[in-house]
Amino acid sequence: VKTFLVTGAAGFIGAAVARYLVGKGNEVVTVDNLSTGYKEAIPTGVEFYEGNCQDEYLINQLEKYDFEAIFHIAGQSSGEISFDNPIYDLQTNTQSTLLLLKLALKTKCTKFIYASTMSVYGDAEKLPVNESMNIEPKSFYAVGKIASEHYMRIYQNYGIRSSALRLFNVYGPGQNLENLRQGMISIYLAQAINNRHIIVKGPKERFRDFVFIDDVVNAFILACENLKDIFCIYNVCTGIKATVEEVINIIKNNLDFPIDIIYKGSTPGDQFGIYGDASLFKRATGWQPRVNLEEGLKKMIAWAINR
């Protein structure tokens, strides 16, 4: 039996990764501060430490484990929200990474997978973006993720084998529908179901690269199984651009009731349009996204309606 640390297992992505690992017969430990996640979302069987990953005292308590790998997924995950309290964002997304890398080194855990973000690219000059392109972060959130990536590169000198997954727009069942500032699809869907309307902050021509949660779990697992001796950065995306309008139309067409669409305002630090090239990740790990947007949204809507 192997033991894994999955930070943030009360959150959307962390819970899904933890559930997969538990399902495969592994032991899983998690740290989560329940700031946006829910205790009930933590999969059964996961050993839970409540607190912050930027808390040195708490992280030191994990030295007793012999982790096979660390999946660092916890952290405030919205560019918009990072403007509310940039200091907290720096601590949760960056200081946490330093402490966990130090833990990895101290406990001789040489595998480290990190949830980074496509936000690091900012308004990319060329699309689709690839990992060698210039980065120009537009939010405090993205700045902290970049710093974490750099830390991982430094730790490769100590034998920590790590990969940063630059996740594009992850969506699917299990996403938080209570937080109306985080996750484009979950925001739209929550409004549609609860209020029978969607308020869209920004133009409908904006576009994103939406990747389904099951494909993202698979990405974490394959990244861990295919770590190189050097630090690697990978885009995790479908390569397909979907506009806000397309997303809204799919939602509309799959609901049993009519909804209104209201365009109003914009979001600080938001990117206009971005989609990515995941060929580096596919070549390195054999990963392929398997669920397309229409299919994924249908699953998510069915889940959201039946909750």
Added chain:
Amino acid sequence: VKTFLVTGAAGFIGAAVARYLVGKGNEVVTVDNLSTGYKEAIPTGVEFYEGNCQDEYLINQLEKYDFEAIFHIAGQSSGEISFDNPIYDLQTNTQSTLLLLKLALKTKCTKFIYASTMSVYGDAEKLPVNESMNIEPKSFYAVGKIASEHYMRIYQNYGIRSSALRLFNVYGPGQNLENLRQGMISIYLAQAINNRHIIVKGPKERFRDFVFIDDVVNAFILACENLKDIFCIYNVCTGIKATVEEVINIIKNNLDFPIDIIYKGSTPGDQFGIYGDASLFKRATGWQPRVNLEEGLKKMIAWAINR
């Protein structure tokens, strides 16, 4: 009378900038934690707050001032030392910048000049380095400086006009000769004078771009006077590469007593060789370095011997 905030005025560069500003009849306020600087080094007339720039409570106390500009120069300044305590480094070099940018915004101070570093380039592929080149930081110190630069870019959206000066190897009278892990020239000189020998960590073929303290003070002043509406990053360097061997020979030739040179070990996160291209900064501000290495070292040696 204008009022300036110069953080780190008990340190080498901060003290020199503060002294210049006071000499021109300005009021100067400083925050310094005296961790590597000395209270006696703070120029006469400077209003002193003892504490950390990453301390929100302390920084909030500065809201009563009407600053003309903020020079953020405080911070742990050694790549090597940043490996001892990366968390402290993140706080002193990065969290501090967030708090000071917030202060600038709150107090409507629109001018912000930051002491960044050539360390951000890491082992540059091409020399001399310029500001548009890829960055690959090799120390926690450098990672924190990069994050600070990104924060400044984000704050340009709020009307904060800022420049980051990527300082190369600054040296001269006033540099700390007690700290044997910080500042290549000051380390060598201190050893030569105190121990009659120099221990060189790393090969003598390594090279740097040494810039004299008076030229650096001038760089801060000109950067402040020539701020653009957008965030700018500038190299502050001479464009001349000097090897470790050349530095040691100048020191040897300007001392009245013989010294031994001992080559031993290396330093984590150290760059092998780097020198920079400052043409962007020269064009933008008219800055020119005026003191060459031999001349500057003679001044520094005279100062060090007569202390």
